[in-house]
Amino acid sequence: MQAIRELYKMGRGPSSSHTLAPERACRLFTEVNGVFPYYRVELYGSLSLTGKGHCTDQVIIETLPSECEVVFCLDWDEEFPNGFYLRALDENKNEVMKWTVFSVGGGTIEIKEYPVNFSREIYTENSFDEIREILASEDISISEYVFIHEPGLREYLSDMIDGMCACVQRGLKTEGILPGKLHMYRSAAKLYRESLDISVAERNDLRLMAYAHAAGEENAAGNTCVTAPTLGACGVLAAMMYYCLEDLSVERDRLIDALAVGGLFGNLIKQNATISGAVGGCQAEVGAAVSMAAAAYAFLMNLNISQIEYAAEIGMEHHLGLTCDPVMGYVMIPCIERNAMGVLRAIDAAVLAKYMSRVRGHLVSFDMVVQTMNETGKSLPRELKETSEGGLAKEFEHGF
C-alpha cells in the first residue's frame, strides 16, 4: 500500500483528477523534457466530458510554458478511463514527444512513457484484517503503525491541517458568486453567521456544515485546498479538523494522529477499490471521505480498534451506490452540500459505532464494504461516473 503523503496533498481546485493531476503532469513534463515551442493536449473520458466545468483546459494552458491547444476528444482506447495525451511540438508544429497520462484519482498520475513511481508501496499490509493482525502481534496502536512506516509524516500532516484550516478560514470570509455558468452564491459565511444565534442543539451541526461549505466553495473557486482523499470531497475532513481545533480545542498532536488514522482507511480504499469519481462514482470520493473522517473521529473519541473499523465501515456502507453527477461539470451541485452532509454523517457513524458495538459486534467488515464499493462502482453506468451525462446533471440541465 502507498504512502499516506500521496493521499493528502495541497493543490488548486476544483478537482484533484481534473486540475491537480494535469497540473502535476504538465509541470513534470517540463522538468524532465524542457521547453518546446508548442503543445497540444487531448483530453479523454471524464477529463473531456467535464473538463470545461472543472477548468482542466485553463490549468493546462497556465502550467505549460508555451502556447498550447487543448482539445476535448472522445474514443479513448487506453486501459484507464480518465486521461490525456500531452504532445510537444516543434516550431513547425510537428510532434516531437508524447506522454500518455492517466489521472487515477486524488491527483495521482501514471505516465505510460515515463514510469516514475510517485506512489511507492511502503506498507506491506493491504487490508484492514492484515493491519489488525500486525497491531496485535506487535502490540502497537494504529497511529503508531502509520508513523513507524512513514517517518516525517507527523510534520507533513501538521502542514496539511494548516492547509485545511486556512482553506476553511478563507471560505468563511469570502462572499459573492462562484465562477462559472451556474452563478451560484457562496453560502459558508452566511451559514456561519446564522450559527451565532441559534440553539446549542443546532449550532454544532450548522457550524460543521458552514466549515464544509467554506472548503467546498474555496475548491469550486479554484483556490488551494487539501485532497482528502480528493478535492471534490475536501470539505469533510477540512470541516472536521477545523471544528476540532477551533470549537473543541483538541490538541494538535491528537489531530495529527486522527488524520493519520483517517488516512490509513482512505489508503485502503484507494488500494482495494478507487478514490476516483470517474471510476467508482461519488461513493469513491465523498463516501471515502466520510469513512476516513468517521475513523478519525472515532479515534478522537478514544474508541478501540474494532470500533474505529466499525465507524469507517458505517461511513462507507451508507454511501454505497452514490453517483457522481456534477451539474454542468462544476464541482458545486451536488458536491458542496454533499460534503456538508458528509461531515455530519461521519460523526454520526462514530457515535453509532460506539453504541452499536455495545449492543452487538459488527457483521460487515471494513474490507468487505470496500470490496462491495469496488464492485458497485463497476456496475454504475458510465453516465453516473463524472461525465455529467446522467442523474442530477441531466435533470438540472433540462430545467435550466
Ligand code: SF4
Ligand atoms: S459528485 Fe462527488 S465525485 Fe462527483 S465531482 Fe462531485 S464530489 Fe466529486
